[in-house]
Amino acid sequence: EAYGWHVLRVGDGNDLVGIEAALKAARAEAERPTLVILRTHIADPAPTKRDTPEAHGAPLGAEEIRRTKEIMGWPAEPAFHVPEEARADLGRAVATGAALETEWHDLLARYSEAHPVLAAELKLALAGALPDGWDAHLPTFSPTDKLATRQASAAVLKRLVEHLPTLIGGSADLAGSTGTEIPGAALFGPKQAGPTVAWGIREHGMAACLNGMAAHGGVRPYGSTFLVFADYLRPSLRLAALSRLPVILIGTHDSIGLGEDGPTHQPVEHLAMLRATPNVVVLRPADATETVEAWKVALRRLDGPTVLVLTRQKLRVIDRSSHGSADGVRCGAYVLREAEGELQAILIATGSEVGVALDAADRLAAEGLGVRVVSMPSWELFAAQPAEYRESVLPAAVRARVAIEAAASFGWERYITEAGEAIALDRFGASAPGDRAFAELGFTPEHAVQAVKRVLNRSRA
């Protein structure tokens, strides 16, 4: 009641008439969600275990089952007795359900005849499919631009909502900061059906709503918050992964680059936490162009949650005329910058650290060292590629590898070989302007150059 819910109380959990009345009252309530409170007895009417915790955590046991059945007037055999009355009720429910389904199909058929275009759109939406041309209007970015990937995501989202009416989402009270404030878009609410939702400071509630929306179908739900606050929604995100629900989560302010808010707001272990969770796809794009591709991956995915990990700070837009195409995002990792001459070492980076890797590779090239830069926005997508593709990006013979990621090193041994190094952060962050935090904590081209040289010496030894 304090939260504004419509609260109904049915005294006795076996009061079928009372329950039916409560359900009717709930359906009649058009403004508020309804909570129906029933009082029941666990393991009722088991003679000794009724209302005891044992009835929750363990089977009743043969003797207690025998006596319970006796009390209920049921026969001891068969083990799973179904009373005639229950069977008859179920039979009626089956018939009612079949009639309702036929009614629905008839309605849909009449609707399809009367409104073929709208009906096709509805069926597409219910299938989770994307309409033709949904991605024809996505923005492109020029190497003269400099923008945060959260800003690139905002530009993508602005176009998407115009062409993809099923896309509904918002933020946990961080719309402006996460780039999910869509200019002119109406807010979804009891009186209107706008594409944006204001969840308030309720990450867990937001993620639970996304799950419900995805399970219902017909819409493509997304939510957003700072990446560090993914901690608050982890239980619901796990359920999305387990239930194969196609929800999209935007986590911005993704590293120690976010500025003075300091360690409470700086995710360090969150990439590892998300990557370790089965059936979650994590994408950490390196620039605005990769962000567009990351959104495409997220929207095409129908069997589990996708997390877009975005920066607060501005990043330069990588010149694709001289670098690998951002199409590679869908493969999880790709060659962004090829080594001049002999391929001697590989720099692997994600997100904002890809720029650091590119600068380091340039410096190493100037010293005559052939270094490839691999952008690896998604471990999960890369792991799902055929072995030949993976070998083409990270050839087994090239053992000198350095990974750069402003987060826990945990797990990077998978890609850097035993001769390699990870420039990572196995401590909490620090409060400082983003550039300074990067420099002080070692995420600089100089540092990467030194690491590549160390690793080259080690792998030759």
Added chain:
Amino acid sequence: EAYGWHVLRVGDGNDLVGIEAALKAARAEAERPTLVILRTHIADPAPTKRDTPEAHGAPLGAEEIRRTKEIMGWPAEPAFHVPEEARADLGRAVATGAALETEWHDLLARYSEAHPVLAAELKLALAGALPDGWDAHLPTFSPTDKLATRQASAAVLKRLVEHLPTLIGGSADLAGSTGTEIPGAALFGPKQAGPTVAWGIREHGMAACLNGMAAHGGVRPYGSTFLVFADYLRPSLRLAALSRLPVILIGTHDSIGLGEDGPTHQPVEHLAMLRATPNVVVLRPADATETVEAWKVALRRLDGPTVLVLTRQKLRVIDRSSHGSADGVRCGAYVLREAEGELQAILIATGSEVGVALDAADRLAAEGLGVRVVSMPSWELFAAQPAEYRESVLPAAVRARVAIEAAASFGWERYITEAGEAIALDRFGASAPGDRAFAELGFTPEHAVQAVKRVLNRSRA
């Protein structure tokens, strides 16, 4: 009010008289926590940014600051003007604080003279130190016993509360299941000071309370729940790690071995999540004896949270007369079973999978293969050991290594070398009796034997 709090409203956040009255009323309330609600204006009295979100996310800017100071009647310079009135008030607060501190020291001195034993106990408790003999009464277990590590933990806890009065804790409504129900111990509450707390189904609230208790000092707080529900308390656990608070968290039902509750209750990614978090020490003991040692580590740690990861299912107690001493727990990993003859391969396991590794090693020994078993209850403690110790447990020259852990493989590359293998679980679990889940998902001695043979072939190639 709905939660039973004492709620006070002060209309105007600048009403100092009203605030003082509310604080006095709060202190006078002996039964309930108090919430004082103030209405304030963000950035008051900035002329254009007052009551706007910009005032939250960015500095006001020079011109707005100039005009704000003008409105307040403050001089433009210096940048950080302190009004005389504030300075005088602070001066009084300093004097009051100094007087209160002197008063406290005097009181403590008089108390120490009148009650030297109690005072010494109090000082010890405030320092977080453990009294002499605190660990003299801990249980020991025999190889003929078979018990879950949660049961061993319950036995430890029962003895600890008798000899360590500062140990206060409980569970999030899972006292029986997590082994934190202490027979005869009074429940902590408004009317009594028992050592156990019933937090209800509120993992986040429990972990926040542990942080507050640890920050206050004088007590050693612990909380417990199922490991999978650590998801619900992650934000508070992260804060404990960041704030270096010595809280102890017990996470039971730690793998797919827990039984039919199925994947919603089976942690898979949680060990990785905890290990990736800076300043968290995770301990997953292999048997009852290691559980005793894990508790000792947890209680001796004063600079961050420790998580004890325990089984629901019974495990045999390892015979320490023929195996490595459980003292090794404090080093994070140790040689539990030495290879007969030449050391050819190493099996590394944690928790309930150590038994699987031991069985596999026996079978391999019967085939003439020298396999060492390393029990690795804590990655963090092992990583903190000197290089010589680590080399003695996992010699670099022994490249044939197999890790066994019923959880995500994520991160295990750190210990198994490129020639090695991890028998792990990169998917969600399944609902089945524990033994069957272990067998179906590959956590068997047979499977480990095959993996060691594969790895031996590979490392020789």
